Amino acid sequence: MHQPAQLPLFSRFTLLSTAVLVGALSGCKAPETASTGNAATAGNTVAAAPANVAPAKPYTGENLVIGLYGSLTGSTATFGLSSQNGIKMAFDEINAKNPPLGKKLELISEDNGSKTEQVPAVVLKLINQKNVLALLGEVASSRSLAAAPIAQRAGVPMVSPSSTNPKVTQVGDYIFRTCFIDPFQGTVMARFGRETLKAQKAAILTDVANDYSKGLTQYFREEWTKSGGKIVSEQSYSEGDKDFQAQLTKIKGTDPDVIFIPGYYTEVGNIAVQARRLGLKQVMLGGDGWDSPKLYEIGGKALQGSYFSNHYSAESKDPKVVKFVAAYKKRFGANPPDALAAVAYDAAYLLSDAIRRAGAADRAKIRDALAATKNFEGVTGTISIDENRNAVKPAVVLKVQGNQGVYVTTVKP
Ligand code: PHE
Numbered sequence: 001m002h003q004p005a006q007l008p009l010f011s012r013f014t015l016l017s018t019a020v021l022v023g024a025l026s027g028c029k030a031p032e033t034a035s036t037g038n039a040a041t042a043g044n045t046v047a048a049a050p051a052n053v054a055p056a057k058p059y060t061g062e063n064l065v066i067g068l069y070g071s072l073t074g075s076t077a078t079f080g081l082s083s084q085n086g087i088k089m090a091f092d093e094i095n096a097k098n099p100p101l102g103k104k105l106e107l108i109s110e111d112n113g114s115k116t117e118q119v120p121a122v123v124l125k126l127i128n129q130k131n132v133l134a135l136l137g138e139v140a141s142s143r144s145l146a147a148a149p150i151a152q153r154a155g156v157p158m159v160s161p162s163s164t165n166p167k168v169t170q171v172g173d174y175i176f177r178t179c180f181i182d183p184f185q186g187t188v189m190a191r192f193g194r195e196t197l198k199a200q201k202a203a204i205l206t207d208v209a210n211d212y213s214k215g216l217t218q219y220f221r222e223e224w225t226k227s228g229g230k231i232v233s234e235q236s237y238s239e240g241d242k243d244f245q246a247q248l249t250k251i252k253g254t255d256p257d258v259i260f261i262p263g264y265y266t267e268v269g270n271i272a273v274q275a276r277r278l279g280l281k282q283v284m285l286g287g288d289g290w291d292s293p294k295l296y297e298i299g300g301k302a303l304q305g306s307y308f309s310n311h312y313s314a315e316s317k318d319p320k321v322v323k324f325v326a327a328y329k330k331r332f333g334a335n336p337p338d339a340l341a342a343v344a345y346d347a348a349y350l351l352s353d354a355i356r357r358a359g360a361a362d363r364a365k366i367r368d369a370l371a372a373t374k375n376f377e378g379v380t381g382t383i384s385i386d387e388n389r390n391a392v393k394p395a396v397v398l399k400v401q402g403n404q405g406v407y408v409t410t411v412k413p
Contacts, residue, residue: 258285
């Protein structure tokens with residue numbers, strides 16, 4: 001791989017305490033079982049869950065049953081399927097070597113059809129009927145936000161591999177993630193546009209039905225304008241939309257240097273195709289939500305030369321990554337693993353490691369062990385869980401070339 005041109009180091013990002021969810025629900029306390037009273041987590045507010053959510057029954061399973069709730073079908077199906085592949089691979093490797101507590105890790109997956117409104121039923125089923133020890137999921141921040149209050153109320157540790165909106169882990173002290181958050185990611189892409197591409201005028205096209213897209217828009221805009229850049233147009237759409245010509249026509253009239261599209265791959269691909277048809281030639285910028293083999297199928301030529309931020313690059317020469325990529329391709333076919341697979345693989349290993357350190361299939365102890373995670377070596381980087389239960393990790397910037405995102409640079413937090 002070529003030498004990465006390092007962007008300037010970023011300072012750590014602090015979480016905004018003004019998150020709508022938390023603010024709106026402050027004063028709502030978790031039941032005893034959903035809180036460890038751990039001093040490190042004091043001050044966290046617990047979001048409301050459906051009133052019928054009871055503390056989970058103590059764990060008595062013979063195996064270590066972990067629940068994945070994900071989008072295995074629908075407009076973001078590759079998110080859930082890749083995550084599931086990564087977790088299966090991790091669990092099989094761990095079970096073959098040295099499973100925690102001498103018990104096998106067992107995965108139960110539930111599909112939410114890429115629909116936020118289906119999440120509560122699916123998560124309640126995993127907790128109440130399958131009595132899972134812990135939850136892995138979701139990818140999409142809006143869907144993690146639908147699940148987190150339930151997991152918190154039930155006292156079931158939840159680890160999102162890849163939801164990047166800050167609000168997710170603010171729901172409570174049982175909610176963790178193994179990825180960076182969007183104040184960082186949005187800043188990475190704004191700085192890339194300003195400093196590397198030397199762009200001055202940006203247009204933004206936001207999915208307003210998506211917490212991730214709205215958050216990323218905010219953080220990108222803040223950094224762009226702070227550095228003296230201009231936002232010349234802000235347009236919106238909603239997940240599932242197919243026709244973006246009205247918004248793109250307005251953007252065209254403002255003649256931006258770059259167009260930031262912080263959405264998911266299906267809409268992003270369609271937006272790019274329609275933008276080129278309308279004669280828009282600008283470089284497009286995006287975030288991790290672009291990451292899918294389907295992006296290239298849908299967006300094809302229209303996205304060539306665009307850039308997006310992500311959690312890792314499958315081209316890395318790090319021996320851990322090389323080994324993971326080879327094993328994944330052997331098991332699941334020719335495509336290199338996308339970031340969802342990689343970060344879910346890491347989340348599965350990290351959870352297993354926490355169960356081992358907890359020393360018992362006890363959800364409160366596992367929560368404490370997750371919170372204490374330091375310097376965990378994953379394929380997506382070294383993961384230390386901070387006081388807000390987020391991972392602090394570098395991001396990579398990838399350039400769309402042919403049918404892949406080609407590595408451009410790494411940005412450290
Ligand atoms: N970060 C996105 C979100 O929070 C989800 C995502 C992660 C999508 C990684 C693709 C790759 O909604």
